[in-house]
Amino acid sequence: METTPATTRSLATEAVHAGREDLAALGLHAAPLDLSTTYPSHDSRAEAARLDEFAATGAQLTGPPVYARLDNPTVARFEQALARLEGTETAVAFASGMAALTATLLARTAAGLRHVVAVRPLYGCSDHLLSSGLLGTEVTWVDPAGIAEAIRPETGLVIVESPANPTLAELDLRALAHSCGTVPLMVDNTFATPVLQRPHESGARIVLHSATKYLGGHGDVLGGVIACDEEFARQLRQIRFATGGVLHPLAGYLLLRGLSTLPVRVRAQSATAAVLARRLADDPRVTRVHYPKLGGAMVAFEVAGDPHEVIAGVRLITPAVSLGSVDTLIQHPGSISHRIVAEDDRRTGGISDRLLRMSVGLEDAEDLWYDLDTALSARRSATRDLEETPRPGGRSPAPEPARR
Numbered sequence: 418m419e420t421t422p423a424t425t426r427s428l429a430t431e432a433v434h435a436g437r438e439d440l441a442a443l444g445l446h447a448a449p450l451d452l453s454t455t456y457p458s459h460d461s462r463a464e465a466a467r468l469d470e471f472a473a474t475g476a477q478l479t480g481p482p483v484y485a486r487l488d489n490p491t492v493a494r495f496e497q498a499l500a501r502l503e504g505t506e507t508a509v510a511f512a513s514g515m516a517a518l519t520a521t522l523l524a525r526t527a528a529g530l531r532h533v534v535a536v537r538p539l540y541g542c543s544d545h546l547l548s549s550g551l552l553g554t555e556v557t558w559v560d561p562a563g564i565a566e567a568i569r570p571e572t573g574l575v576i577v578e579s580p581a582n583p584t585l586a587e588l589d590l591r592a593l594a595h596s597c598g599t600v601p602l603m604v605d606n607t608f609a610t611p612v613l614q615r616p617h618e619s620g621a622r623i624v625l626h627s628a629t630k631y632l633g634g635h636g637d638v639l640g641g642v643i644a645c646d647e648e649f650a651r652q653l654r655q656i657r658f659a660t661g662g663v664l665h666p667l668a669g670y671l672l673l674r675g676l677s678t679l680p681v682r683v684r685a686q687s688a689t690a691a692v693l694a695r696r697l698a699d700d701p702r703v704t705r706v707h708y709p710k711l712g713g714a715m716v717a718f719e720v721a722g723d724p725h726e727v728i729a730g731v732r733l734i735t736p737a738v739s740l741g742s743v744d745t746l747i748q749h750p751g752s753i754s755h756r757i758v759a760e761d762d763r764r765t766g767g768i769s770d771r772l773l774r775m776s777v778g779l780e781d782a783e784d785l786w787y788d789l790d791t792a793l794s795a796r797r798s799a800t801r802d803l804e805e806t807p808r809p810g811g812r813s814p815a816p817e818p819a820r821r
């Protein structure tokens with residue numbers, strides 16, 4: 418029987434099969450996990466030639482691996498699969514999203530292009546890495562409309578996130594790519610995932626993921642990845658080899674496995690997030706809801722009361738930073754994910770002190786709403802008990818959901 422050519426396969430099929438095409442021929446069903454740090458070879462002359470070639474080109478080694486800091490077959494499967502999902506030529510995996518961003522900045526700086534143009538908000542640590550100049554880069558923060566004007570001869574990169582962390586602000590990626598001209602546009606696609614958005618199709622040369630989030634999907638693996646063309650990937654591989662920010666093979670294994678359920682998870686979590694976003698928008702205890710037109714499983718909202726009381730009040734939802742897991746997490750960006758960003762810069766990025774960011778998981782929507790509703794009222798009902806004031810909005814308490 419003929420198999421469908423890879424180019425016509427849908428995302429759902431790629432998610433399950435990409436990076437695993439050779440398994441049947443190997444007599445395997447699950448991907449093998451190769452934990453070797455080094456590999457035997459009696460032919461030192463051949464190894465010397467292969468290492469010289471890697472040093473000169475950064476092309477992926479052919480033949481058996483040499484050492485785990487150069488490459489790893491399990492990680493390579495994840496890279497291949499993610500590239501297929503993002504529609505890029507290839508991908509290079511790292512120990513974390515920040516290691517991936519670091520390698521990208523180093524690659525541009527090594528080419529003499531140390532100026533970066535970026536749009537706020539970005540994830541707090543990305544903002545910090547750029548603002549602090551820790552890697553010798555210089556950043557110009559702009560509104561999307563100011564990108565073209567901010568570009569200089571030594572600009573090596575334009576960096577954006579859409580939907581952005583934590584406000585979920587959306588950008589017109591096609592228009593942005595146009596404004597960038599010949600300067601590569603890097604889009605952090607962590608929140609949307611390739612299920613909802615493939616930035617490369619809109620003109621982004623570089624797509625960044627914190628793989629820790631939706632790609633892994635279960636809150637048990639830390640990783641990062643850059644999906645890009647082979648030319649840029651070669652520079653990234655050379656930097657990864659020299660600096661050592663490699664993804665552990667077990668993480669590569671878990672990420673490959675995570676990809677197979679990515680479309681199902683993202684769609685189910687997004688459907689629940691949309692329900693919760695609507696309820697929050699109708700709730701008088703909430704002053705503003707941020708939910709992307711694109712959809713997705715992230716909801717951000719500003720509360721009339723004290724956001725810290727909501728964090729303290731949740732019981733089913735986990736009060737923790739991070740996102741993209743099968744369970745729902747909530748955090749206060751001003752205290753955690755964006756704490757390291759200066760207060761004024763947080764404000765410029767639209768990050769209010771009353772903003773909460775929620776990553777919606779796979780739980781039942783009614784159970785989640787019950788928990789949120791209770792947490793939103795926690796402090797106020799305590800006050801009401803004392804003062805006998807009416808419930809805000811005059812609403813009766815939500816019924817406890819039926820237990821299934």
Ligand code: MET
Nearest residue numbers: 540582738739740753754
């Ligand atoms: C250490 S803070 C943040 C982790 C993650 N990037 C987030 O936005 O939640």
